[in-house]
Amino acid sequence: MDKYLNSQIAKIDTSGIRKVFDLASKIKDPVNLSIGEPDFGFIPDVAKSLHEAIDSKCYKYTNTWGLSELRVAVAAKLKMTKKSDVLPEEVLITAGASGALDLLFRVITEPRDEIIIFDPYFMFYHELPRMLGANVIVLPTTKEFWPDIEALKKNINKKTKAVIINSPNNPTGAVYPERIIKDIIDVLDPYDTLLVSDEVYEDFIYDVGHVSPLCFYENTILVSSFSKNLALTGQRVGYAAGSRGVLMAMAKLQQYTYVCAPHLAQVAALQNLNLDISNYVSEYKERRDLIYDMLKDTFEIQKPEGAFYIYPKVGDGEKVALKSIEKDLIVVPGQVFSKSNEYLRISYAAPKDVLIKGANILKEVADELR
Amino acid sequence: MDKYLNSQIAKIDTSGIRKVFDLASKIKDPVNLSIGEPDFGFIPDVAKSLHEAIDSKCYKYTNTWGLSELRVAVAAKLKMTKKSDVLPEEVLITAGASGALDLLFRVITEPRDEIIIFDPYFMFYHELPRMLGANVIVLPTTKEFWPDIEALKKNINKKTKAVIINSPNNPTGAVYPERIIKDIIDVLDPYDTLLVSDEVYEDFIYDVGHVSPLCFYENTILVSSFSKNLALTGQRVGYAAGSRGVLMAMAKLQQYTYVCAPHLAQVAALQNLNLDISNYVSEYKERRDLIYDMLKDTFEIQKPEGAFYIYPKVGDGEKVALKSIEKDLIVVPGQVFSKSNEYLRISYAAPKDVLIKGANILKEVADELR
Structure with a gap:
């Protein structure tokens, strides 16, 4: 060492x-x-937007919150696809969903807080809160790889700062049905526990609809990105949306860390947000x-x-x-x-x-x- | 709250x-x-490189360390401009110099560590370590805005984790002469204190030469970026170089936070590293x-x-x-x-x-x- x-x-x-x-x-x-x-x-349309953004001299820092047009567009899309009533002021553009998760854990985690995740899990959820001194509680999933609601009921308590879900799921490909999302919320609601919903794969869905907790539970923080749906993994642009107090703290921290998500990628995301x-x-x-x-x-x-x-x-x-x-x-x-x-x-x-x-x-x- | x-x-x-x-x-x-x-x-050459990188399909994540060609090129440039013997394996490509500073403070800072900075200072140096529980010791500068060496001697101690310098300086425009750099090192050397040298403005120098501590003191961590010299502020690409153990920890953390610096910007930096x-x-x-x-x-x-x-x-x-x-x-x-x-x-x-x-x-x- x-x-x-x-x-x-x-x-x-x-x-x-x-x-x-x-x-x-x-x-x-x-x-x-x-x-x-x-x-x-x-994707050809995305490449075209990137070229145009270079020619339009999008070389400067953006506001740490991200381009305001992109925040407006994301809020409008969330309203359309998830019936959410998140405002543009409650959308923070980040360096990918990982950037959003990093900011989120850093503003919420106190040492010895409990963070609940479900096994198997994306490794960020396990390592980042641990590094910040949290106790990460790893709960089982059902045979369908859905969160085990009984286990959640047994393990939630006043020290539970957040529960993290990820549907469609990495690594299992599971998609949580509405009743699972609602069961989770029913368990969290009496404790006002924060529900972090990582939906980076939401557009990759093959048999069933995608359900987000965002419109059902006000203490939801949604994290998502343009990495997978717009093939912008390498360009680092995503967002967080939800509870305003948490978002404002994340923006304050972003100002002193990432500064802003890359400008060119923000423009490409804005222009292709509703791409087929x-x-x-x-x-x-x-x-x-x-x-x-x-x-x-x-x-x-x-x-x-x-x-x-x-x-x-x-x-x-x-x-x-x-x-x-x-x-x-x-x-x-x-x-x-x-x-x-x-x-x-x-x-x-x-x-x-x-x-x-x-x-x-x-x-x-x-x-x-x- | x-x-x-x-x-x-x-x-x-x-x-x-x-x-x-x-x-x-x-x-x-x-x-x-x-x-x-x-x-x-x-800059026209930089724009050209960005266009070419899009056409060359540089859309994926890079290794969290950054493009290996860029790391080799940065190490070669540091050898040429700063006589450093930093190896490519000791260069980490980051989301700007701010991204590098963020990773650095997060891997080195223990609560109650002391971090010494000089007034006036770039606000990141003051706010980030404080957030991590460090005591930030703010020392005066001389009338030329150079670090006050006597104050440094009085305040350094075993709890001093790092001293941060920034030449050319934001906000003063001061450039530290070699004797100031060497005096700082003389004070730090008996304690093996880490010297963090933020050199993002190194190419903007008008009257005197730029001196980096990198070739004089092995416990230096250099942070720099392509934001100012290549006008890539909005694209978030920079680097840290120096002590291998610290760099390896920063890379490990970057894997779980930023993932990697934006790919297109890394290509543009690589192709224009020695641009006039x-x-x-x-x-x-x-x-x-x-x-x-x-x-x-x-x-x-x-x-x-x-x-x-x-x-x-x-x-x-x-x-x-x-x-x-x-x-x-x-x-x-x-x-x-x-x-x-x-x-x-x-x-x-x-x-x-x-x-x-x-x-x-x-x-x-x-x-x-x-």
């Missing part, structure tokens, strides 16, 4: 993923099903069906209804991931997202031929380990 | 600047000398001379040698700033950067005709208050 470092940074645990990625980095031309971002390149991306979503749905059909007889799998991940139960996730790497396939062992090592996360944000190769390798590995 | 917020966020004080900017925001067509960023628009910007620097030098000559008989002024700010002593800085706003001129009162209210920060990142208007308004205000 370096003598200059504080004890907080040591709490961030990256050991699980490092072993696999260190090995994976040695593969020259991998079959890569580990990637958490779209694989189509820039159904052709991309259809392609992901076909891929979802392809990978599910190829693997469903080999592994125990819940068919994902959203995002672009599938999360099969494979026995020893790390062993299967390591065996797969020997055959040039990169997938992420479940222990990166879970206290359990029984699963794998497979991303189907990859062309169909790559998916077929990957699925065949996984079946080989399963045969060998049987 | 919102019930969800922690006690840390309340420690960030933005009240000083808010009063002035709330009033300033009501002016329709202000004479604006408050802006801390270049006013020339995108002397025409812009010459223009700033002319502006510096213009504003200095116009104000030197009205106020007590130290002639700035770098950056694009001038910091006259005006008596009551807030009163002069508020009176100036009545005449449509926006300048920043010194108390934003200082425990003292005797100064004003004037940015000369503005066209000459605007500078002349602004200087005339300031002279009027000075006359009226005399």
